[in-house]
Amino acid sequence: MTGIRTGKEWVIVLVIMVLVSIVALAAIQLSGTVGIEERFGHALGISGDATGKTEDPGFLGFSLEGQPLMFLGIIAMLGIVCYMTYRHFRI
Amino acid sequence: MAHIHLEDGSFTLFWVVIWWAVALVVIGAALFWVRSAKKTDSRVITLAAFCTAAAFAIFQVSIPLFGGVHLNLTPLIGILVGPVIGTFIVLIVNILSAAIGHGGWGLIGANIVINVIEVVVAYSLFRSLKKIFPSAFARGMIATLGGLFCGNLAMIAIILVSGVQGVTQSASQILFGLTLIAGINMGVAIIEAVITGMIVTYIIRMRPDMLESERQ
Numbered sequence: 521m522t523g524i525r526t527g528k529e530w531v532i533v534l535v536i537m538v539l540v541s542i543v544a545l546a547a548i549q550l551s552g553t554v555g556i557e558e559r560f561g562h563a564l565g566i567s568g569d570a571t572g573k574t575e576d577p578g579f580l581g582f583s584l585e586g587q588p589l590m591f592l593g594i595i596a597m598l599g600i601v602c603y604m605t606y607r608h609f610r611i
Numbered sequence: 612m613a614h615i616h617l618e619d620g621s622f623t624l625f626w627v628v629i630w631w632a633v634a635l636v637v638i639g640a641a642l643f644w645v646r647s648a649k650k651t652d653s654r655v656i657t658l659a660a661f662c663t664a665a666a667f668a669i670f671q672v673s674i675p676l677f678g679g680v681h682l683n684l685t686p687l688i689g690i691l692v693g694p695v696i697g698t699f700i701v702l703i704v705n706i707l708s709a710a711i712g713h714g715g716w717g718l719i720g721a722n723i724v725i726n727v728i729e730v731v732v733a734y735s736l737f738r739s740l741k742k743i744f745p746s747a748f749a750r751g752m753i754a755t756l757g758g759l760f761c762g763n764l765a766m767i768a769i770i771l772v773s774g775v776q777g778v779t780q781s782a783s784q785i786l787f788g789l790t791l792i793a794g795i796n797m798g799v800a801i802i803e804a805v806i807t808g809m810i811v812t813y814i815i816r817m818r819p820d821m822l823e824s825e826r827q
Contacts, residue, residue, distance in 0.1 A: 529743075529744050529745070529746055529749050530746075530749065532744075533744075533752055533753065536756060537752075537801055537804075540756065540797050540800065540801055541798065541801065543794045543797060544794055544795055544798025544801070545798070546794065547790075547791045547792075547793075547794025547795045547798070548677050548794075548795055548798070550791055551788075551791045551792075551795065552678070553677055553678040554678045554679075555673070555678050555679035556616050556678070556679055556680060556681065556792075558678070559788075559791070559792050559795070560615075560616045560792065563780075563785060563787075563788025563789050563791065563792055564617075564770075564775050564778045564780060564785055564788065565779035565784065565785070565788075566775070566777055566778055566779070578673065578675075580675070581674075581675025582672055582674060582675060583672075583673045583679075584671050584672060584673070585670075585671045585673060585681075585708075585711075585712070585713035586671060586708070586711030586712035587711050587712050590710065590711040591671055591711050594667065594707050594710070594711065595664070595667070595668055598660075598663060598664035598667060598668075599664060601660050601664070602657075602660045602661050602664050605656060605657045605660040606657055606660075609653035609654070609656065609657050611653060611654050611821075
């Protein structure tokens with residue numbers, strides 16, 4: 521089988537993107553703009569508190585899940601592992 | 612991305628054990644596969660380290676879109692390192708996430724099953740669609756959307772089959788609510804698809820030897 525010509529390839533991708541966007545926008549209209557935990561709470565008929573989350577304003581709307589110090593510690597550890605792996609294998 | 616955003620105690624002990632058992636079988640199969648292979652490519656090991664760090668970091672960030680969403684890069688993991696090593700990355704990211712308080716320990720088994728499905732489907736689509744979609748960017752996007760769609764279906768199925776303790780909704784109401792969550796997740800999947808497409812294209816341009824599917 522030969523590849524789809526570049527133009528047709530992107531038409532297919534675009535059509536899929538548009539369809540997915542329509543579905544997503546419809547879902548947002550129906551559920552409202554609430555956080556993922558609240559959305560789960562609404563879907564299951566449990567209160568927001570039952571999902572165990574508290575509101576964190578974060579920075580410019582971006583916020584971290586879980587404990588920030590633990591997050592930074594694990595990121596540092598993973599960074600060291602990445603550096604060591606990169607140096608060791610010399611890829 | 613698909614991820615069951617519920618705390619410990621949401622599933623009964625029976626279902627916690629069942630999903631952990633399923634996850635352990637999948638991890639065991641991956642371990643067997645790795646041990647039976649002659650040697651794991653050092654490039655894949657290095658990529659796996661970077662994928663683990665990136666997936667863990669991005670998964671903890673709540674993005675202010677549609678009220679707050681997450682990315683988790685599971686399709687990118689599948690495309691870059693394959694389903695076997697991808698299974699181990701998914702395990703590590705889920706355990707580390709639970710360790711910092713993002714998600715319950717009891718739900719790790721179910722979430723591993725969902726994430727492994729995303730990894731496997733994205734990997735399979737990216738490889739199998741090469742002749743139909745020669746562009747790595749387009750193929751990466753399609754593979755990501757396909758993987759995340761299947762992950763969302765798995766999430767809905769797991770919750771419906773397991774049931775959640777303390778719910779007041781009927782099964783049809785829960786299905787409707789979860790379908791809305793899946794719909795919104797697919798909106799986020801478009802962003803993840805673009806990011807995945809860009810990263811895959813960049814790696815193929817700079818280091819085509821890093822991707823097994825592009826080495827021929």
